[in-house]
Amino acid sequence: MDAAHCYLEGNADAVEFCPHEPYANLLAASTYTLQEGDLPSRSGYVYLFDVGDVEDVGLNLLQKIDTTGVFDIRWSRGGDGGGNVALAQTDADGCLRVYKIDEVEEKGYSLREVAGEKISSSMCLCLDWNPSSTSIVVGLSDGSASVVSFTDSNLETVQEWKGHDFELWTASFDLNNPSLVYTGSDDCKFSCWDIRDSPADNRVFQNSKVHTMGVCCISPSPSDPYSIFTGSYDETLRVWDTRSVSRPVNETSLSLGGGVWRIKHHPSLGGVVLAACMHNGFAVAKVSDGKGEVMETYNKHESLAYGADWYRGIHQKRSIVATCSFYDRLLRLWMPETAFEL
Numbered sequence: 001m002d003a004a005h006c007y008l009e010g011n012a013d014a015v016e017f018c019p020h021e022p023y024a025n026l027l028a029a030s031t032y033t034l035q036e037g038d039l040p041s042r043s044g045y046v047y048l049f050d051v052g053d054v055e056d057v058g059l060n061l062l063q064k065i066d067t068t069g070v071f072d073i074r075w076s077r078g079g080d081g082g083g084n085v086a087l088a089q090t091d092a093d094g095c096l097r098v099y100k101i102d103e104v105e106e107k108g109y110s111l112r113e114v115a116g117e118k119i120s121s122s123m124c125l126c127l128d129w130n131p132s133s134t135s136i137v138v139g140l141s142d143g144s145a146s147v148v149s150f151t152d153s154n155l156e157t158v159q160e161w162k163g164h165d166f167e168l169w170t171a172s173f174d175l176n177n178p179s180l181v182y183t184g185s186d187d188c189k190f191s192c193w194d195i196r197d198s199p200a201d202n203r204v205f206q207n208s209k210v211h212t213m214g215v216c217c218i219s220p221s222p223s224d225p226y227s228i229f230t231g232s233y234d235e236t237l238r239v240w241d242t243r244s245v246s247r248p249v250n251e252t253s254l255s256l257g258g259g260v261w262r263i264k265h266h267p268s269l270g271g272v273v274l275a276a277c278m279h280n281g282f283a284v285a286k287v288s289d290g291k292g293e294v295m296e297t298y299n300k301h302e303s304l305a306y307g308a309d310w311y312r313g314i315h316q317k318r319s320i321v322a323t324c325s326f327y328d329r330l331l332r333l334w335m336p337e338t339a340f341e342l
Contacts, residue, residue, distance in 0.1 A: 002300065002331040003057040003320065005030055009064070010045055012324035014073050014309035017051075019267075020085045023101060024313040026109060027059075027322055028069035028087055029331055042069030044094035046099075051311065057320060057333055061249055063110045068093045072126045076133035087111060087148075090124035090138055096148055096155060115153040119146050126170050130178045131137050137181050139168035145183055147195055161200035163191055169216040176225045180204065180245075184215025190230055192245070210238065210250050219263040223270030229287075231260025237275060237331045239287050254292030256283050258305070266319070267312040274321055276308040282323050284336050301325035 001114035010031025018026040029047040034040060048063040076086040093125045095118045105206040123141040126236050130136070135158075140148045142282030143164035149156045164185035174180035179196045188211045188273045194202035228248070239252035258280025266272035271287045272295075281299035285292060307324035324331045 001217060001335045001337065003335060004051075004059045005330060005332040006059050006061075008045065008047060008324070008329045008331055011326045012175060012329050013071065013306045013326060015309050015322040015331065016073050016087070016197050016323045017309050017311050017322060018075050018085065018087075019077070019312045020075070021313075023085060023109070024311070025050050025061075025162065026101070027053060027309075028073050028075070028111075029307065029324060030073045030089065030324075031329070032069035032099070034069065044070040044091065044255065046070060046087075046089060046111070048109065050108060051320075051322075051333060053313070059331065059333060062108060065099075065111060065334060067091065068095070071124060074127055074129060077129045077131055078107050078133040084133070086114075086133065088127055088129065088136055088150075090127045092123045094120040094122055094124055094140075095340055096116050096127065096136065097276065098150060098153070098155065100153075104284055114153040115150065115155045117148070117157075118143070119148060119155075119157050120231055125167060128172045130173045131175055132178070135173075135178070137171045137173060138296045139171040139183060139185075141167050143168050143187070144187060145171055145181065145193075145199070147181070147199075159195050159199055161193070161198070162216060163193065163200070163203075164189060166214070169214065172218045172220060175220045175222060182218045182220070182228065184211075184218050184230060184232075186214035186234075188212065188214060190215050190240075192216070192248075205248060207248065211236075213259075216259065217262050217263050219265065219273075221270070222265055229263050229265075231263050231275065233259040233278075235259055235277070235280075236262065237273075237285060237287075237292065239292070251290055252292050254285060254287070254288050254294070256280065256285070258296065260302075261306055261310050267310050274308045274310060276305040276323065278304050278306070282308055282321075283303050284338055296336050298323065298334065298336075300334075301328065301330055301334065303327040303330070307331075
């Protein structure tokens with residue numbers, strides 16, 4: 001069921017609900033627009049919306065931040081319900097930026113940049129926070145990865161290594177062992193690195209045979225410490241068993257009919273994911289007992305499906321998701337028809 005929609009100023013590529021109370025109603029969205037010509041430029045915006053509550057869902061714009069072209073945004077994982085909640089962005093200028101939430105009398109909340117650092121001459125394509133939100137891993141367009149510490153509003157690169165041959169589209173910390181970082185790239189390789197020392201010399205595994213096209217999404221399961229979901233341009237959602245960490249096993253594969261750019265786990269139902277499937281809209285899928293099934297599809301966007309996330313408010317009576325698509329610049333809020341027991 002559709003709840004609300006709006007058009008952004010720029011090509012929409014990411015949406016993220018804040019996972020922390022009391023900010024669960026805050027939704028961030030970002031854009032990336034390439035201006036071609038003799039002097040090409042990449043512009044972008046970060047948006048902050050208040051979506052209200054389940055009884056009265058909407059898209060109330062709180063703020064629009066003018067920045068360079070944004071590839072990814074992520075809210076911090078660890079939060080104390082107050083000042084430690086942060087939003088990080090990676091952009092086309094090779095910069096990592098971090099915002100904190102301010103309370104504003106007129107509008108309620110706004111974002112304030114507290115740290116920004118140019119970490120590479122290459123473009124910063126993706127990011128992920130470690131479980132304690134004290135470090136951020138960033139994937140770069142030259143195939144490298146960087147680990148950046150974030151303490152007292154300071155960003156400092158502590159590790160950088162060349163892990164792949166082409167664009168590194170996805171990087172993720174292990175949710176249970178923050179010394180492990182997973183990376184995926186246009187070179188079709190799914191890799192894991194131990195970052196306690198020199199990651200380039202401490203590759204835990206690298207699988208180059210299963211994904212037949214570039215790896216664009218890695219998403220560890222929050223409900224199963226040995227389960228990792230990957231998405232690829234080859235249109236397949238895969239689930240990996242990492243109990244043998246040096247030789248992970250691809251135990252489940254599910255075709256979604258479009259490149260699997262983004263995978264988001266349901267906030268309370270293990271094995272249920274929302275996927276952005278590029279040329280084939282969005283899908284809600286369920287994986288259990290080694291089998292996967294598509295529960296629902298959503299095709300009301302007219303362009304590449306890139307951004308997707310679940311609302312995590314604790315008082316919800318039914319699931320709400322946000323999705324965005326690229327060239328039509330469309331942001332939507334909707335409620336899956338699938339009956340979830342929340």
